[in-house]
Amino acid sequence: MYESRGEExxxxxxxxxxxxxxxxxxLIFVLVSLVGGILGYLSIESDAxxxxxxxxxxxxxxxxxxxxxxxxxxxxxxxxxxxxxxxxVFVAVLGVVLAPILHRVLHVFxxxxxxxx
Numbered sequence: 001m002y003e004s005r006g007e008e009x010x011x012x013x014x015x016x017x018x019x020x021x022x023x024x025x026x027l028i029f030v031l032v033s034l035v036g037g038i039l040g041y042l043s044i045e046s047d048a049x050x051x052x053x054x055x056x057x058x059x060x061x062x063x064x065x066x067x068x069x070x071x072x073x074x075x076x077x078x079x080x081x082x083x084x085x086x087x088x089v090f091v092a093v094l095g096v097v098l099a100p101i102l103h104r105v106l107h108v109f110x111x112x113x114x115x116x117x
Contacts, residue, residue: 002103005110018100026093033089034061037082045075061086 003010010018037057042048048068056067060083070076 002100003107005107009104009107015100015104022096022100026096029089029093029096030061033086034058037061037086040078040082041070041075044078045070045072047071057082061089063090 034054034057037060038050038053041053041057042050045053052068059065059067060079066079070079
């Protein structure tokens with residue numbers, strides 16, 4: 001997917017397209033995680049409204065924490081597991097978004113080394 005050390009640097013247009021692809025992949029990953037959390041919470045806490053659950057899951061995903069606490073033990077366990085899961089999602093999404101940028105920077109450094117030698 002990425003160019004190797006011996007290849008030329010891709011154009012800015014190709015890089016922008018690569019970044020767009022990575023951002024879309026990250027967005028899909030976040031949306032799937034949020035929808036999974038919303039559906040899971042709604043199935044456990046039957047008396048909760050979808051808009052409250054959506055707010056709750058997005059606040060957990062943003063790192064602020066839950067707005068409303070669950071009433072059942074299963075809901076509390078679900079939120080604990082979801083909180084741990086969403087932390088891993090954050091790190092994974094950060095890696096997906098930063099990977100093309102870091103690769104381009106390192107590739108430029110390697111091209112500079114090759115030209116100096």
